[in-house]
Amino acid sequence: MSAWYKPRTETVVALGGLVLVWQFASYFFPPFLFPPVPAIAQKFFAIFIDAESLANAGATAGRIFAGLAGSFLLGVVIAFVMGRSERSYRYLFPLLNFIQGIPALSWVVIAIIWFKGTEPRIFFIMVTTTVSAFSFQILDAYRSMSKELFEMTLSFRPGRRDLFRVLILPTIVPGMLTAWKVNLGNASRVVVVAELVGATGGIGYQLLQQQQLFDMAGALAWTLMLVAFVLVVQQVIIRLERWLLAYRPTAERSA
Amino acid sequence: MSDAGDSAIVFRDVVKRFLLPEGREESFLAVENLSFEVARGERVAVLGRTGCGKSTMFNLLAGLIEPTSGTVRALGRDPFREFNWFRGRIAVVFQGDRLMPWRTALQNVELGIELLGRDKEERRAVALGWLERLGLKGHESDFPHALSGGMRQRVSIARAFAVGPEILLCDEPFSALDELTGQRLREEYLQLVKENGTTSVFVTHSISEALQLGDRILVFHRPARIALDARVAGGDREDIRRCVLEAMTASGTPAEEEKDAA
DSSP states (O other): OTTTOOOOHHHHHHHHHHHHHHHHHHTTSOTTTSOOHHHHHHHHHHHHHOHHHHHHHHHHHHHHHHHHHHHHHHHHHHHHHHHHOHHHHHHHHHHHHHHHHSOHHHHHHHHHHHOSSHHHHHHHHHHHHHHHHHHHHHHHHHHTSOHHHHHHHHTTOOOHHHHIIIIIHHHHHHHHHHHHHHHHHHHHHHHHHHHHHHOSSSHHHHHHHHHHTTOHHHHHHHHHHHHHHHHHHHHHHHHHHHHHTTTSOGGGSOO | OOOOTTEEEEEEEEEEEEEOSTTOOOEEEEEEEEEEEEETTOEEEEEOOTTSSHHHHHHHHHTSSOOSEEEEEETTBOTTTTGGGGTTTEEEEOSSOOOOTTSOHHHHHHHHHHHTTOOHHHHHHHHHHHHHHTTOTTOTTOOGGGSOHHHHHHHHHHHHHHTOOSEEEEESTTTTSOHHHHHHHHHHHHHHHHHHTOEEEEEESOHHHHHHHOSEEEEEOSSBOEEEEEEOTTSOHHHHHHHHHHHHHHTTOOOHHHHHHO
16 A cells, blocks of 8 residues: 555544544444444445445446546547637537536436436436536646647647647646546536436445435445545546656646 | 759748737738848858847748748748648757657657657667767656756757758757857857758847858848848958948847947
């Protein structure tokens, strides 16, 4: 663990303190309000040894990745259209801004009415709630491209594909990675809401089950599962970022 | 479609007018009836201050913009209409080093050769040769942020020479360097241009630099047209310096020496 992720002392103290306070509270409140920490831990680890539970966790992870991948691809296309044509930008900007302002819960309702199957519903919700952020972040990265580097590259007369490969792609990679980090958190919150309302599997569905059983330990275990997933993927992105942006001075990279 | 004889570069009655931003009807005249020729292998220094149209002249020559009227020819062809033909034939050394921060020194030198479609081994060998020639052996794997200003400018010079250009355009490449580094790089640059027989157009603000690097000095008026065309080779340098200074004063272009004296 130390080689891959080394937590700071402050992180350990803060989270350890929260666990202690929770455990302390469990002595004074009933288990359906504050279950003891060992009970939560037991339920959390039980998820990893039960095939059905793992499948539920895997379903949520798959939905997050599928939704983000779809949104990312669409966001890249929209960003390039907006970046290359001022006219397109004038039409697309207000549309994306409008879409961004619609709450996730409204998209859930719309998706349930529009789509029959669970997966298309959740995919639609994931894409609509994250595509604006992807588009804007990638557009910002594209527009921040150095005019001087552009002129320099152009002086060697590259073809379109070469121009994209040697200049545009390396320029927008940092923006793309930031977009993934930001949208991962958003997507994990939205997917739970979508599963809570319209799915028969996944972490959101499991949370609904625990709520109906009044099982606070189970609800917390599934919540921890989602948080752990997000943290692991974020670490993967940070490692990828460090590798891809190794050329930057240390101070400019993610700590 | 060659119509330039022995000339590597021909500007004939070139006018370039830029439209001002939306809502304004007037246009900005950057180049006004600019005419000059540069012979193959000749080194021409262009003196002119910011706004005198030398960047526009550069962009016209590089084929990045089209003249409003007149003729621009490089190696007998139209650099704007036959843009891709000039791949590897024209290279530019800019005022700043303009290195790609995500590429190592070696990869930056390889850029132009890579865009020519040469295979990896060949371009690596060429780039390594140029880095060694410019005293950067041992820094091949360094990223630009780890190099000094002088080293970065050397990398950019190596990048330009690595494609083996017939025409080299230089836009004040040594102006941001300290005097000692600048002087050393000027000498190295001059040696490389002479050895390779490269036709070069070198823009500068300094008369001394123009006298050192050019066979000929062109002084630009504002908007760009020739205020003086002086041959350096074989002439009395003090006479040329005085003529250049007078031309620059008359064209409203203060030379560095003049400013220093003031």
